[in-house]
Amino acid sequence: MATTSTTAVARTTRQGRRKLSGLRRREALWCYVFMAPAVLGVLVFAIGPMIASLWLSFTSYDMLSSPEFIGLKNYTKLFADKLFLKSLSVTMLYAVVVVPGTMLMGLVVAILLNAKIPAMGFFRSAYYLPSVIGGVAVARVWAMLYNTDHGLFNIILGWFGIDGPAWLSDERWALWSLIFMGIWGFGGTMLIYLAGLQGIPKELYEAASVDGASKFRQQIHITVPMLSNVTFFNLVMGIIGALQVFAEPFVLTNGTGNPNNSTLLLPLYLYRVAFSYLEMGYASAIAWAVFAITLVLTALVFRSLPLWVHTEAGED
């Protein structure tokens, strides 16, 4: 009797365990079903095309005849391609000014907004508004502002007796025109900084006030270090974003990147190589070069992290 009951118990627990693992297996199966769209998406629209484009970058392919393997020729061509090198330097200058410019504007406005300010909601939306306007419309708006004779900028400069430049057709000013336009979209960075600011404990400022630190010193010594992880996020996203700007230069220059290729940002050059010259292999090599640059810049930011990102432990 006793033995039968123990075996019965043993049997039920074993069955229970098997049933449990059956449930587990069912759960896992369903988990894969649910993840399937995302997994397929990653395979079909990210990893697959990535491998394909890496392979294409070693070929010569015009979409009419089949791809022909040419080894590293596309990559060696990059270094001799004056237009690519020009495009690269234009893009670097653009990113080097726009990314910090956007972050500085975003931080300053976020600090001003981070208080019991009347009409806070209005200001927040107003500063973010330019960021919801699409690139094509932004370019249209600014093209008009930059107009040499009837544009608002030169009208205002005229009030001060300054003869404004031909913004978009003067090689010295065309890229800067794009840069000012890019910084106009600092709203997203501002919102992220604002969210970060709201997470800083009030006590830190109170303690600093008691110690006699001025408001400005409080911003430099409390706000800036406490926001370092948000700054890191904004920096990485800013770099990725700045290397993908396309609509604005395309519309402003009718796709030419002129004057004298001074606004030929890399995506614009890539578009030209791929869709005007149909050099799909070379275009893939350019895409990989851009990707490599993004990776290197991001890696540099990561490497520099311990130097400037504040951690609780480090502070004590």
Add this chain to the structure above:
Amino acid sequence: MAKADERGGGMPLSRTEILVRVGLLSLGCFLVLMPVAWTILTSLKTAQQTLAVPPVWIFPPQWSNYPEVLQLVPFQNYALNTAIVVSGVVIGTLLSCSFSAYGFARLRAPGRNVIFGVLMATMMLPSTVTLVPTYIAFNKIGWLNTFLPLIIPAFFGSAFFIFMFRQFYLSIPKELEEAARIDGAGYFRIWWSIFLPLSMPVIATVTVFTFVGTYNDFFGPLIYLTDESKWTISVALSTFGGSPRIGPQLHMLTAATMIAAAPSIIVFLLAQRYYVNGISVAGVNK
């Protein structure tokens, strides 16, 4: 955002300091909105007024510019194309992202976390890297000049939005799910009739983000929609400068620009709360 008020922005401020801040913010606000204001102003002028030096500041607004520019181009056609693409992408994104996020948040399977990590890494992948092969593939299967290359990928999830849904699903108490399981509901039913309806705030955020992003997208429609009858508003707007119908008439060009920019501005103004929430999630959770 209620939290912001409680914290009072970190620092107790004096009256003068608030005045200084409001003054600075108003000045900045004026500068930031000036380009848009100037565009609206120009869109209400007559052709001669747009070229006047010095510029006219006060004039009877010529509202007729707006209906007139709608006559110059097949605007309804562009609007319909845009509506098809945007609604397709919004529906695809909501379904696929909430569906996959349920798996990532609530079900366990070997390899799930690795898959999630790979998915999140794709957020860092610049679209230029995948561009050429994707274009070639869509071309090969005959989808060029159709809306499919713009819509279909949305049905396969998007890392950032899956992340947003997942964060929300992680916060839903387990008891809800267990009660439904005891009642005999399967996982699909639990997702569809419990998790999806509960996630309205995320749905709203993802919808406004996807709407504005897709509406504003230029590159995709530019390379895939070659025929003018298929153009979206952003592609059409990019051609207006050199178009024989609108050409260099500034009042028409600005009216067209404002009409084109209006939908995303309106959606943003109506759904600001969801917008701000979404961006805050992006920044703080990283």
